[in-house]
């Protein structure tokens with residue numbers, strides 16, 4: 001079969017390769033780390049930095065199709081890959097989703113609701129933006145942030161200038177948004193194939209701890225009309241952005257039932273890991289189908305499910321209690337060599353007759369803090 005080259009060697013690439021191998025594809029990965037999660041399951045590993053043009057050339061030579069598992073692909077590398085290989089996802093999607101200002105402006109221009117935002121370029125801008133948007137507000141670096149890094153919640157006007165000074169050190173553009181007092185955070189993953197077929201996965205309800213995804217609960221505990229609206233928004237975004245592959249859409253639901261888009265990721269997403277055991281097609285298989293222009297797989301949910309992330313601090317307790325995991329719990333580990341607190345080491349999908357039953361199975365393991373609050 002064809003060889004798919006993956007830029008990036010983390011767990012998303014690993015799970016993509018594991019899914020694709022089942023259908024006979026071969027894989028190559030480019031990543032600077034020896035024995036990274038993805039390289040362990042690939043036929044070839046180009047051990048080079050993500051901005052290494054020679055490495056990118058070597059990946060291109062070994063691959064029939066190129067994809068990526070993270071959005072911060074270096075522009076030079078993207079250009080080389082597009083010229084020397086086939087990158088069905090294109091570079092425009094990367095350009096938009098790499099930068100929160102471009103992302104939110106593009107979504108707004110398509111009439112997709114986002115939190116009101118302003119671009120700020122000085123401490124004075126920061127203060128006047130807070131006056132215009134109101135308090136609280138959220139200030140974020142436009143590029144490079146993840147797991148809530150590179151952002152501050154501003155609760156008093158005086159904090160605006162201080163936060164600006166801190167974030168400006170990173171040297172990137174800065175955006176400030178109205179704080180949305182959401183009742184719940186949700187996400188939808190949409191897939192669009194090279195030929196333009198679109199399918200969306202069921203809505204996930206996402207619970208974060210310290211800005212890191214903790215649980216995805218599916219079906220989300222929201223009204224049907226809101227779930228339909230969220231899936232419709234994700235499908236519209238995939239269409240308008242002419243996505244090829246996956247687009248993960250993170251959203252806020254407000255008290256009065258409005259759905260606002262928070263951010264996009266043009267790749268498989270942590271909140272879609274539940275699909276591996278609970279849907280007819282996993283997000284990883286769907287991604288491969290989309291970029292290889294196969295018909296998209298059915299996305300139907302087969303069972304209620306809760307995905308819980310296994311961070312570094314959870315790994316030892318999970319392994320200790322491995323015999324106590326319920327028989328409907330599916331453990332996925334990423335093969336990362338060094339376990340550190342807050343590092344994503346794996347996840348568990350717990351299937352049950354209801355999301356409440358799945359949550360209580362997780363709670364009974366007594367590995368994760370504050371589970372009662374989520375139930």
Ligand code: ATP
Nearest residue numbers: 115138145146147148149177178179180211262263
């Ligand atoms: P990820 O790890 O998902 O890529 P990130 O670091 O890119 O996260 P965001 O998703 O923008 O950052 O924000 C992290 C979290 O902070 C959100 O999931 C949400 O809980 C909260 N948050 C972000 N922006 C807002 C906002 N405008 N109003 C209220 N809460 C917000």
Ligand code: MG
Nearest residue numbers: 145146147263
């Ligand atoms: Mg993000």
Ligand code: MG
Nearest residue numbers: 147250262263
């Ligand atoms: Mg996010």
